[in-house]
Amino acid sequence: KRGKALYNYGTIVPGMSDREGVSVFYRDPSGAVFHTYSSYARGIDMLNTAYNYLDLVPKGRDEDPDDTQGWVAYHDRY
Template structure:
């Protein structure tokens, strides 16, 4: 296709707070609907979100797209694999969606359980 685009990080900036995907403990405690353009609350300080911008030849910057929550599924192939498994994302009954996710070195080994094929 011949075109490219830059990926940029919002680290060490106010961007995530301005676009309502990062929250202070006080904001979370208030219970206000502050996530996804004020449609819902969120239970942890960092929420998922992606924004797209366009800069024209004159240097003007336009916010062209944002998505939140399940709108990010197409960007994370791991979700598609989890959705194929018997327990899916295993979100039901958890206080916060996906609070089972850990950094790869923070999972605790679980004992092997007997199955229909092994005892």
């Protein structure tokens, strides 16, 4: 039985063991911690330098809408 996980401020039934995300925190001089930014899934593309460059070229990422990672050559799949 698959469990649930907290992701992007909600509860999901994950389809994989890990999901992408980034969070930024700030600690003020008194020691209080503030959560200032979070982004998940496609929202973290800006942190992937390769995608930033691909977005500049005529064909862009050239992704298949039904299989956006279809171009990936996995080293452990033959």
